[in-house]
Amino acid sequence: MLQALRVRDFRLLWSANLVSGLGSWLLAIAAPAHVLAATDSLLATGLVVAAEYLPFLLLGPVAGVLADRVDRRKLLVGTDVLRAAAIALLFTADTAPWIVHVAVLIESAATVVFMPAMQAHVPAVVGTGALLSSANALNAVINGTVRLVGGPLGAALLLTAGFPALVAIDVATYLFSAVAIFATRRRDRPDRRGGRESFRAGLQVLREHPLVSALLPATGVFLLANAALSALLVPLGVQRLGGPTATGLVLSALGVGFLLGAPLLRLLVDRMPIRPSLASAQAVTAVGFALLVNVTALPAALIAAVVIGTSGSVVLGASRTVWQRTIPGSALGRVSAVFGIAEAAATLAGAVLGPVLAQVAGLAVAVNTAVLLAVAGAVLTAVVVPPSPAPGRSPA
Template structure:
């Protein structure tokens, strides 16, 4: 796999620099190992809290703690990723995560582990990971040429889909089999291995120079404001950021209420949920595998537009007949559409956003996308509780997604260029 660097000049142009080959494999390997580590630590703290307290409330709180940092630190993390050497940020994140995972193992091995200390360590560990993702996106843009980014994005989406499908089962079984202490030590080892692979990356010296001269912490506020201006000054990126958040609102109306629907409404046994999730995961893997071939033939903006329509088609199936079987079929289609949306959106954003600002743009988009998830979950919960057949839930989600489809079709996304215009500054959105 070839690698390139995109550095923006004063006129907004991009210069391609070819670093040594082979770094794409290292980057993907580090992402895989670090992602596995993420899934292990998601279960270590809840299992340990359950072991220490036996409280369902505290276990649920341990799970929620892992999501809080994405809201608190998400936007700041993007500024940091644009100010400093992104490869070094990834290494530091992995090594700090390894130290914290080891600390959890040490605390768990004590005679009387402190519940408060476990919560504190889990919160800090979760707070490290939001800094990793925008830095990873920046390194990806640097290390992978534009022509191959869709393939790397598809690969990372496949890893995410596979881990989302198998992670809850395998991760929980892994921690249960080894015990919290041993699992936490293994968790630390995964982060160390990821850091070593990132350390072996060879990136262009020009990229590191841009990171060193990007500013200091006192400039963070100005850099953050600049990132917001850049986001809204590129119409396709601005529209895409908002529409992805709206699509999450529609999707999580159903996604967050699948357990309730299958068990309480359809009266199926709990194992049926695993079947539904597995079918959805299979669709997501198929969509991720198909994405590079489609993006080789069509611009990412057009693929994104069609994928939003496919997502609506998936939501239409359970709206026509609310049942577990129809939900499984529809959510298989929805899973494939989600992968197409993610891969085409990441590829388009990477192609249009200047390298030195990609961290901020990624973090803003992620923060907005996360912000609509609890809203959609709450709306879906209210709807499914108010209608005996749950048809209202599926119809409402479908209507929201149809609105997203129409807005996507009418937006600049459908006609967005595959790369930034040469020697031009982005124009402000009217």
Template sequence: MLVSVGRTFDSLRVRNYRLFFFGQILSWSGTWMQWVAQAWLILRLTDSGLALGMVTALQWLPVLLFGAWAGVVADRFDKRRILLATNVSSAVLSLALGIATVAGFVDLWLVIAIAVVLGIVTAIDNPTRQTFTMELVGRDRLANAVSLNTATFTIARVAGPAIAGLLIAWVDVGPVFVINALSFVPVTLGLLAMRQDELRPTPRAQRARGQVREGLRYASSTPILRTLLTVMAVVGTLQYNFHILISLLAKNTFGGDAREFGLLGAVLGGGMLLGSLASAAVGRNGRRLLVGAGTALGLCSLLVAAAPNIYVAGAIMVPLGMASMLFLTTMNSTLQLNSSDEMRGRVMALYFVLFLGSTPIGAPIIGWVAEAFDPRAALALGGVATLGAMTYAAVKLLRRSPAPAAERMVVSGDDHDDIEAVETDPIDEREPVPTADRL
């Protein structure tokens, strides 16, 4: 039991990572509070699911347009300094929205403008934040740290919506934005307090022409990366729109208010937290786990879509959240461990382009389906799309060719996080694959 707990929180033995981890819990909690408050504010201003989907799409449009270039920034510059800049920028923007809302002069166009600028900041922040994890803990602890990173996100996913729902009911949406601005202070102080001599900086890419094209060629010519990113494009576009669908389910399908909205989000977040901790405890990643978690994600989405009432929907959201986080943590660490140091930022930028940057495509579709038919139909669409993507992933990732016993890796002990992630299928020898860390 103690060994299992120690394995789950192994990365917290690293001082710099501890500072990052606890700062992230507060920062992500504030961010989730803002997402809930922003969605509720838009519904109050417009009473339209389509408008909510469109604003969400515009917020993530910069990730789609500039995400690949943001990966080059992550590969070329000091990641800690980039994160300091993005955290301060996010705080200022959240504070501006809070002041405007409390003062009573907020309108839809101001919400859109701040959302778009926050999207630009997010486009830079995400690939940098993900690849900074490698510098904090090193390769051996990466899978564990990625799972714990996801746990911070999901702890916030539990606390943030519930707190936001209560605050909206008690004091309205404006103070929620102000609290989010304050939540960036601890993580910023943590970044400043890190011991730079204990970081494990990876080689930086040198300035050169065509670095975005180089990253695209690298990802497309590496079979396992190509397969994973294709799957993420489908799932990211049509499945990961929970922030839209939960608000519409609570308000339109089940006739609830901000409390039900916040509580549904918290229940989903509880499942996500369990999935993150389970992934950290297992400490290894594999293709079967990826396909299994994705399949469970699709099936649970269909079950929520068929739920007769809010209580059944809430109960199913626990395994839905678990499957969601197991899928994302496995996808994240497998992509990082199969990428070379010089290309990791660009690969993770592509991941976020397909995960978050696909929102400008998926959110309006999901918002329109939810408004024209029912939020249940939009959930079902995401579930069916995810099951289709998992069928493709199973065909590509689970087939094996016979290999000599000596070539099969045997993992023992705890120091195995990155080996299982590259329990890769034989790579098509007809395609040239750039040099990478194939463990």
């Protein structure tokens, strides 16, 4: 799994993502908590989350075109600097709480541009063979680490060091990321001879690859179910598992699952066809969902969370590896943006659907509806994703 770390430039990219990701998760709890303490408004607090996701829907097409049109290395450095400047605005949040929404909005807009550029840049650094699956497994380690450490550490630092200290740390992590990415070597732009760089042309490339196109609905339903359950995790933890502390432990267990899923992702994505591996991982996630929402004992809930994190890591990483290997580099940024837009739309829809259904029909109905959606996602994957040979048997 560590094979991609032999590549110097990937080590720099991986370090940049790890450090900046940890800095962002330090504020994941602290920023909404600061707004709530300053305004005593649930609406204002909820708008912090809205400011985080809205740019993905509005700027996704632009971000995809930029990722395929300009030097990706420069784009990554520039967006990191912009994110550092946006977070620096939070130093004034004590006197103007609304600045949190502005800062998060700008940071999220820069992240929208950063993500497709990074996802398209990684195959250019490590290639599309075994090193790519290693790179995505290592990126899953980042997801698990920041989930495991970032939230609790941010909450602890908020109480001990204060909000400005967290802001300073996050600014520093983005600047570190910019320096690390700048230290990678320059690469030639993808060959665009005879190609077009519009977002619509990128969609046409996507349609030309049925396997990748099928991954959109297959993963979209999964993300919808995941978002609906995530939106209800806090009330679920309070009502059934013992309170906020138990909920925090469940989140940490999810991070442990992501760490465990990283080597499994590498194994599956290089040895199994995508349809059975993706459908199986989604089915296991659905089982984990069912266990989590129907138990009252915390140990059982923690086991369920580990299962969800492990299989969820495989679902997200396997899908990404397939389209990174399949789509030409000249269109990879735009296709990455399409998946980012679909993910944001499914996440927003699930975040609304879950609480609304809980309000109308009750918490038990809402969380078990999320379980059924997860089951439907596994079935949909088995139906719509076309068969493909195992990666080891496919042509070079």
